[in-house]
Amino acid sequence: MAIAASQIVGMSFIIQSFGMSTGSLSWLWRIYDHRQADTGVPPAAFFRMLALILVPALPALLITQVAFDAPPEAVLYWFKALSVALGLTLLLTTLVGPKHSHVRLTPARGDYVALVCLGAIGGVATAFFSVGVGELVALYLFIRNFPLVTAAAAAVMVSALSVLTGVTHHLLTDPQPWGLLIFLIPGAVMGGAIAKYFALFLGARRLKIFAALWITLSSAYLMWVA
Structure with a gap:
């Protein structure tokens, strides 16, 4: 099936709208499941972090799409260079740092400032590539040693809300290959539902290493082939 280059980003927005939304519900359930001990930072602080990311991210995304x-x-x-730098930082801090370092449960003022900046950068990146804000947020929160639940849930939720905000632009401007999407969307929903269990199975340290290697190597490869 022939797919125009202009449709690729739109397809990714549509697929992620389903997959990330499913993943968000899965992580949200984990946060409020009081039977679990590792539910991350307190919900009030968690949603404050989300708001500070999304306030700059969503306008940046919409303005970039129009401009x-x-x-x-x-x-x-x-x-791509920023992704490589953050990925290498995460990898080095994970490998060199202590295996059982202190888990940060209270965001500092500097964390809030950094998340606002990453939200703006990630919003622009997401408009262009359909990914960006969630990956940057996850890398930063892992580097700062926030709990796995907090880092993963924040990344998935800001990604979901970002693509849901930006998908309308693609639905209105480009015809989408729904004959293909109808087969891809169920896989995205399934992936969003089981990703939490994969992350929890790996644990914080192995997930950090996996995420760092994936983002660093993929970004470096894209820099090289370009």
Whole structure:
């Protein structure tokens, strides 16, 4: 099935709207499941963090969609470079740091400032590539040693709300190959439902290493082939 280049990002927005929404519900259940001991930072602090990410991310996403049809070359390069830098930082802090370092349950003022900045950068990146804000948030929260539940849930939820906000632009501007999407969407929903169990099975340390390697190597490869 022939797919135009302009449709690829739109397809990713649609697929993630289903997969990330399913994942968000799964992680939200975990946060409020009082039978579990590792539910992350207190819900009030968690949702404050989400709000500080989304307040700059969503306007940045929408403005970028209206202003640009394609990402300027410099934006693409620097986003991949930032991803490599954060990925390597996460990998090094995980491998070199103590295996049982203190888990941060209270965000500092600097964390809130950093999340606002990453939200703005991630919003622009998500508009261009359909990914960005969730990955940057996850890497930062892992580097800062927040609980696995907090880092994963925040990344999935901001991704879900971002793609749900931006998907309308693609639905209105480009015809989408629904004959193909109808087969991809169920897989995204299934992946969103089981991803939490995969993350919890790996545990915080192994998940950090996996995420760091995946983002670093994939971004470095994209920089090399470009």
